[in-house]
Amino acid sequence: MSEMNRNDEQQQVVEQGIHNYSSEDKWVKPADPLLLERLEWFKDQKLGLMMHWGPYSQLGVVESWALVDEDEEWSRNEIDWDVDAEELKRQYFGLNKTFNPLRFQPELWADLAAENGFKYLNFTTKHHDGFCMWDTRTTDYRITAPDCPFHTHKYADICKQLFDAFRARGLAISAYFSKADWHTPYYWAPDMERGTFTARGPSYDPQQYPELWEKFVQFTHEQIMELMTNYGRIDVLWLDAGWVNDYRSQNIRLGEVVEKARKIQPWLLSADRTVGGPYENLITPEQTLPERALHVPWESCITMGSAFSFRYEDNYKSVRQLIHLLIEIVAKGGNLALNVAPQPDGRLSRTAIDRMKGMGEWLKIYGEGIYGTRTCEPYSSGRCHFTKKDGTIYAFYLYRDEHEAVSEELHLPVQQPFSRIDLVGGPDELPFRHTEDGIAVRLPEQEWTAPAPIAHVFRMK
Incomplete structure (x- = not known):
């Protein structure tokens, strides 16, 4: 497939960092009775806590996307210091060397969520930038690597600590995972077809370099299986980067790894966002909600503030606005995955905590009309x-x-x-x-x- 056609297809999936969502007619009903049972369970939950967190929080800019030259018109509008594209990429990829969230207390996050009506956690194990928030063996670009100062902390394996803390309080786990990876040389390979110019897709044509692409496929499978094997019960594998899919030139054989994961976790739901087909068990609108009711399982991921990543100065939605969002989403058959972005020091902002508690106060009285409906x-x-x-x-x-x-x-x-x-x-x-x-x-x-x-x-x- 030509580069131009590939870019055209990718543009249909995401615009200015916001993914579109699949139509109802692309949803495929699972044949497995256990998965159907788990979809009914998912539809009961109604409110999840989503968290985008990584080294980028130190700058207070958009997660990952500023790395992409193709998207510079919108993704770099917050880059207000004098830096060219190549230096910006070096600076961004070097943020792991200063990421040290010493005030991270996973138990406090879990308590806050559980006490205020949230039923599951959707956490970014890895965004498109490739930085892993778990102790992976596949790359040194991870939270537990020696060049990340947080690696000596007792909570260094952030995914493990969060997943364990939230499960201990009865909340389910949805593991966000980007299928794209802009750090690994198996995806953005140095000195390949594009040179230094970066786009959302790989820097080469996978059909022209099948051996290199296969290394990326194996790399991706290994990362997913680490999460599915070493991090306890996972209820949803929430897959981002819809331009990477088995129906285009970027075939990662997703079905192969999901079915392998289900041998270990047979209840696992998968959300292969915007792709449709048998592995998009949930439809996932982003920063929006459908105009009408949808009669398939779905979840809107919407930010409490203005962005998914942390902002030093942000405009938060009021408790009234958040409850109104939740009510409309539930009335139309969906769940709200409310994104709250942690600070770089490991805390949640006072405003975010206040909003979560305000929602909890309302839900304690009126939740009977929300949950399980x-x-x-x-x-x-x-x-x-x-x-x-x-x-x-x-x-x-x-x-x-x-x-x-x-x-x-x-x-x-x-x-x-x-x-x-x-x-x-x-x-x-x-x-x-x-x-x-x-x-x-x-x-x-x-x-x-x-x-x-x-x-x-x-x-x-």
């Missing part, structure tokens, strides 16, 4: 969103801010006949009446004379 028509309609569980329908009526006026009577556009409606977190058996296009529920006086809540949540039977 399924979609319910009309799904999402204006400010109203619906879920169902065990014969009960939950209706969420959202308010943009606390100053918004609250009506004495709220209209819910749902047609089913109900005999009882309760206000979750409030009085039971509210007065209501059926209308031509739904139900009108009367709120108790203390609700329409108080500041507008994040949402009014109704339990309807």
